[in-house]
Amino acid sequence: MPVPGPGPRPQTAGTPDDPDARWLAAVMHAAFFLLLGASLARFLLRHPGEPRTPWIIALSVTLALLYALPSPLAALTRKDPASYSSGQASYSSGPALGAAPGARRLLWLGTVVAVWVVLVVLAPSFAWCAVPLFYSGLRTLPTRAALALVAVLTAFVVAAQLELAGRFDPNLLLAPPAVAAVAAAVFVHTQRQAARQRGLIDDLIRTRRELAATERREGTLAERQRLSMEIHDTLAQGLSSQQMLLQAADRLWDTDPARARAHVRTAESITERGLAEARRFVHDLAPADLADGGGLPEALRALARRESDATLTVRFHFHAEGSPVPLPDRVGSALLRIAQGALANVREHAHATTAALTLTLLDDQVVLDVADDGRGFTPPAAGVVSAGVRGHGLPAIRARAGRLGGTLTIESAPGEGTVLSVSIPLESRS
Numbered sequence: 001m002p003v004p005g006p007g008p009r010p011q012t013a014g015t016p017d018d019p020d021a022r023w024l025a026a027v028m029h030a031a032f033f034l035l036l037g038a039s040l041a042r043f044l045l046r047h048p049g050e051p052r053t054p055w056i057i058a059l060s061v062t063l064a065l066l067y068a069l070p071s072p073l074a075a076l077t078r079k080d081p082a083s084y085s086s087g088q089a090s091y092s093s094g095p096a097l098g099a100a101p102g103a104r105r106l107l108w109l110g111t112v113v114a115v116w117v118v119l120v121v122l123a124p125s126f127a128w129c130a131v132p133l134f135y136s137g138l139r140t141l142p143t144r145a146a147l148a149l150v151a152v153l154t155a156f157v158v159a160a161q162l163e164l165a166g167r168f169d170p171n172l173l174l175a176p177p178a179v180a181a182v183a184a185a186v187f188v189h190t191q192r193q194a195a196r197q198r199g200l201i202d203d204l205i206r207t208r209r210e211l212a213a214t215e216r217r218e219g220t221l222a223e224r225q226r227l228s229m230e231i232h233d234t235l236a237q238g239l240s241s242q243q244m245l246l247q248a249a250d251r252l253w254d255t256d257p258a259r260a261r262a263h264v265r266t267a268e269s270i271t272e273r274g275l276a277e278a279r280r281f282v283h284d285l286a287p288a289d290l291a292d293g294g295g296l297p298e299a300l301r302a303l304a305r306r307e308s309d310a311t312l313t314v315r316f317h318f319h320a321e322g323s324p325v326p327l328p329d330r331v332g333s334a335l336l337r338i339a340q341g342a343l344a345n346v347r348e349h350a351h352a353t354t355a356a357l358t359l360t361l362l363d364d365q366v367v368l369d370v371a372d373d374g375r376g377f378t379p380p381a382a383g384v385v386s387a388g389v390r391g392h393g394l395p396a397i398r399a400r401a402g403r404l405g406g407t408l409t410i411e412s413a414p415g416e417g418t419v420l421s422v423s424i425p426l427e428s429r430s
Contacts, residue, residue: 032067032132036060039126047123056123063115063129066108109140113149117156124160134180138187147184154180229337229396237344238274241310242267266309273306296332297324297359300339304357307343314347314372315354322361331424334400335359335368342370342420345393350374350418365426371419379410397422 040060047053116133119126130153137149157176162169249263290299297320304316327335339357346355352374360367380394397420398408406424 028132028135029067032129033064035129035131036064036067036126039123039129042125043123052122056119059115059119059122060126063112063119066112066115069108105140109136112136113153120156120160124163127157127160130154130157131183134183135187138184138191143188147188150180150184225399229341229399232341232393232396235274235278237340238270238277240344240348241270241307242274245270245310270306270310290329290332290336295324296327296335299332299336300357300359303336303339303343307347311347314350314352316343316346316357317354318357318359320359320361325361327366327426331366331404331426334404335366335422335424338368338397338400338422339370341393341397346370346372346374346418349377352417363426366424368422369419370421371417373417376412376414376416376418378414379412 040056043056044053113133116126116129119129133153134150137153138146140146141149154177157180158173161176162173245263245267249260249267252260252263290296294302297318300320301318304318307316308314343355343357346352350372352372355370355372355374358367358369358371360369394408394410401408401422401424404424406422409421409423410418411421412418
């Protein structure tokens with residue numbers, strides 16, 4: 001499996017692409033300017049022509065400009081581009097709870113709060129502008145510092161409301177702290193939930209990356225195993241046959257030149273077939289015998305004929321039973337490779353004189369039997385590799401059959417020959 005990237009960005013609270021974050025910021029800004037405008041209008045209506053009026057207007061405009069500037073809060077919702085280039089993006093809705101803010105954010109927030117405090121001292125009606133400032137403080141400062149700022153702002157709100165009322169009112173004393181406490185608690189809880197969500201997202205991305213790496217490793221190992229079996233059943237077996245034929249030709253060259261040349265010609269034919277297999281192997285096509293268009297029975301018949309020509313001591317025969325039907329490409333390729341491996345085992349290990357290859361086509365399965373009259377052996381249990389079994393032979397045959405849902409059965413005993421049977425199920429054609 002190829003390495004996947006971090007995938008689509010999750011939209012968490014506070015990211016620039018998060019519509020909820022944009023909506024919340026827009027509401028807070030609108031609320032601030034609405035409260036600021038309402039407070040200024042109330043003051044001008046109730047206190048026209050006072051000496052402090054120009055100061056109130058100037059401070060209101062200053063506070064509005066400060067709040068409207070591209071504040072450092074915008075940086076709180078940006079993500080470091082380098083984190084994306086490294087594939088380790090972290091999603092945040094502002095500084096993490098408990099994180100220290102930068103000097104620029106502190107300067108901005110301190111200036112806004114200072115101007116507001118002066119306004120409240122001069123005109124208590126501006127006290128309710130503190131509500132959006134709660135939000136700014138909670139987003140800018142670490143948790144404890146933010147809660148302390150909220151407490152200070154709330155105290156100014158209480159003092160201003162009591163001054164406006166002109167008398168002691170328990171509701172004005174207790175209501176603002178209660179509202180501020182609820183708002184702060186909800187915000188902190190939401191931030192902590194968002195932090196946990198970011199942690200889960202980061203864990204998910206990391207787990208997905210590790211899973212992809214594991215799948216790549218498993219895919220690589222599976223492909224290596226497939227390639228090794230393909231090479232063993234095609235090129236290696238062909239080279240082994242050529243070696244036997246050329247050795248026989250060398251022994252007969254002086255005493256029987258005609259027979260030696262026949263061995264060389266047979267070796268040349270096997271070389272040509274091996275070259276075709278190699279080319280198709282490189283291009284990941286079907287086995288060369290199947291590519292000729294004759295189907296699996298003809299490919300097995302040609303294989304038996306070639307093995308008989310290449311092997312001086314063993315005669316291979318092929319027989320087909322059942323009605324010929326087209327087989328899936330992967331089934332035909334697997335059975336041909338299985339037959340190649342099985343005949344190679346007979347040639348190299350069985351010391352047989354005759355071997356029979358039988359293909360049986362049934363409605364629900366296809367069965368390939370390879371029987372020889374050789375010396376036999378004690379079959380290893382399924383999944384156990386015998387020390388006497390060389391190379392990829394039986395393990396490769398079992399693996400090929402298993403990948404198609406098939407089974408391998410071996411009947412053999414020392415001195416009694418061997419029958420190898422591979423059964424592969426077929427989908428119903430009814």
